[in-house]
Amino acid sequence: MIQMKLISKRFGSINPLSIDSYMNADGYKGLEKALKMHPNKIIDELEKSRIRGRGGAGFPAHTKVRALSKQSGDKYIVCNADEGEPGNFKDRSIMENDPHAIIEGMIILAYATGASKGIIYIRGEYQNAIMIMKASIKAAEEKGLIGENIQNKSFDFKIEVRSGAGSYVCGEEFSLIESIEGKPGRSRTKPPYPTEKGIHNLPTLINNVETFANFSHIILMGGDEFAKIGTKSSTGTKLISLSGNVKNKGLYEVPFGTSIRDVIFKLGKGVKNNRKIKMVQLGGAAGPIIPEYMLDMSIDFDRFENFDSKTGTGAIIVIDDRFDLFDILLINMKFFVNQSCGKCAPCREGHVQIVNLLNKFINHRATEKDLMSLENLANVIQQTSLCGLGQSSMTSIISSLRYFRDDYFSKVRY
Amino acid sequence: MILLNEILSKYPKEQEYLIEILLEYQTSKKNHYISSEDVASISKYLGVPESQVCSVISFYSLLSMKPKGKYVIQVCHDVPCFVNDSTSIYDKLVEILEINDGETTKDNLFTLEITECLGRCNEAPAMRVNNLVYVSLTPAKVEKIINDLRGEKK
Ligand SMILES: Cc1cc2nc3c(=O)[nH]c(=O)nc-3n(C[C@H](O)[C@H](O)[C@H](O)COP(=O)(O)O)c2cc1C
Ligand code: SF4
Ligand code: FES
Numbered sequence: 001m002i003q004m005k006l007i008s009k010r011f012g013s014i015n016p017l018s019i020d021s022y023m024n025a026d027g028y029k030g031l032e033k034a035l036k037m038h039p040n041k042i043i044d045e046l047e048k049s050r051i052r053g054r055g056g057a058g059f060p061a062h063t064k065v066r067a068l069s070k071q072s073g074d075k076y077i078v079c080n081a082d083e084g085e086p087g088n089f090k091d092r093s094i095m096e097n098d099p100h101a102i103i104e105g106m107i108i109l110a111y112a113t114g115a116s117k118g119i120i121y122i123r124g125e126y127q128n129a130i131m132i133m134k135a136s137i138k139a140a141e142e143k144g145l146i147g148e149n150i151q152n153k154s155f156d157f158k159i160e161v162r163s164g165a166g167s168y169v170c171g172e173e174f175s176l177i178e179s180i181e182g183k184p185g186r187s188r189t190k191p192p193y194p195t196e197k198g199i200h201n202l203p204t205l206i207n208n209v210e211t212f213a214n215f216s217h218i219i220l221m222g223g224d225e226f227a228k229i230g231t232k233s234s235t236g237t238k239l240i241s242l243s244g245n246v247k248n249k250g251l252y253e254v255p256f257g258t259s260i261r262d263v264i265f266k267l268g269k270g271v272k273n274n275r276k277i278k279m280v281q282l283g284g285a286a287g288p289i290i291p292e293y294m295l296d297m298s299i300d301f302d303r304f305e306n307f308d309s310k311t312g313t314g315a316i317i318v319i320d321d322r323f324d325l326f327d328i329l330l331i332n333m334k335f336f337v338n339q340s341c342g343k344c345a346p347c348r349e350g351h352v353q354i355v356n357l358l359n360k361f362i363n364h365r366a367t368e369k370d371l372m373s374l375e376n377l378a379n380v381i382q383q384t385s386l387c388g389l390g391q392s393s394m395t396s397i398i399s400s401l402r403y404f405r406d407d408y409f410s411k412v413r414y
Numbered sequence: 415m416i417l418l419n420e421i422l423s424k425y426p427k428e429q430e431y432l433i434e435i436l437l438e439y440q441t442s443k444k445n446h447y448i449s450s451e452d453v454a455s456i457s458k459y460l461g462v463p464e465s466q467v468c469s470v471i472s473f474y475s476l477l478s479m480k481p482k483g484k485y486v487i488q489v490c491h492d493v494p495c496f497v498n499d500s501t502s503i504y505d506k507l508v509e510i511l512e513i514n515d516g517e518t519t520k521d522n523l524f525t526l527e528i529t530e531c532l533g534r535c536n537e538a539p540a541m542r543v544n545n546l547v548y549v550s551l552t553p554a555k556v557e558k559i560i561n562d563l564r565g566e567k568k
Contacts (some may be wrong), residue, residue: 087494182430184474243535
């Protein structure tokens, strides 16, 4: 039993379009309990749980929540359902299978922080999820769980759905805020952080879909109990989007600490047609590419820190030995060329240059000098880009230069 | 025009709703695009300069100021689909529609686009036709989908 179903335990067994079906499966029990607690006590439980954000970076959730609670006046709580990182489908799965778990988590945070405005920002390609979330908000309103004077606790909270329109960078916090304001999604410089100045300059808390889905469980079982699941640095479970050349692609949930190899071989049943694994990309297009011998690495934010921020989304993309490293890198880099918002030069120009250099390798025209240029340029883009897009986009290049150096040398012309 | 006014009247006059309005209106239009007259009306209603409306449309890949076909076909070509042979899906579409990435068929029925991950990598390869996603594709399946859509026209 390597799966442990907490977030996905209701998937398939309840009717996502029925709030009663959710309530009959312990739904809104976490909120019920939370409303009997002092708001600060809720944040204390989150702190004890040591839950870290599930959107990629693994930032401790309670820190942002406490920061928001200390602000006065109107505040926003935003659920980031932009899920544009290639290889990820976990947030879509939660929205389509257990939508009220997200809404419940948002209401708990609204009560804990005194926020009155909620927004769920869903990527425009997810039409089905948009429809389900809108219907679920309506159902929760009808039950008096959202709206004014919720459960006679004299607090108001309203949730709206906003649609993205096809832009990956809008998943980044400040781009997301710009997009919610009805503008092109171009990032801002930090600080101030969103919890100080976010949407319309009001304090704003942004969390990932899966993060929100955890909150009612933490309240119900208590922070200390929750912290017993997983590892010391990464508590709880993680939804894994397993894709690529595995026999059983799909969504799985495991406690942190599970090895990548176990996910691929025990849950995914290994590689299709029993081929060999050439490489595995973790997290998505902005994640590292690692060789087969590293698969015993466990799923854990601290382990992932060697790479970058994006690994923590929980995507595992398995690529078999029919494929060439450079074809995969080229797809990743063309993605970033298309998705750069164009605001800063290292990202806007850099990705185009990287694609040109990769093409030289693919056509066996690259020299040792090109290899050095590639390495230097990748580091410049990573270190000088304004927002998280350019800061994380080079991970596949940098990791492959480390673990697949022979592949580069085999293409270099001497 | 009546339709645009109907959509506009559902939203508060705030820039916040610009993207929602553009998406809803574009989806309802046969050729899936926002014309310059549409831009002018939306700009007037929201009190947002036309230049800003245009810059939003050009920033987001799902929005367009260029007419498209009745069916906009978006084939995913990111790594999880690529390693599940999405190239054969795209090639099949090029073969039967006789157009390339970004082009529209002469009868204005189909526009073909290469797109980013549709979040259906567990059922790769995937493509989207307007708001509907098709998964676990094979070239034969693609041919049938196109034939069915062509039949629907009659
Ligand atoms: C380019 C880029 C895209 C991102 N896309 C997403 C996304 O689609 N969903 C998400 O939750 N976080 C995304 N993030 C991370 C968010 O900026 C942010 O860290 C996250 O939503 C915080 O939530 P969490 O603390 O619950 O993880 C993205 C970051 C960057 C730099
Ligand atoms: S790093 Fe890229 S996406 Fe981010 S602000 Fe700069 S150009 Fe825009
Ligand atoms: S890569 Fe094609 S749907 Fe995700």
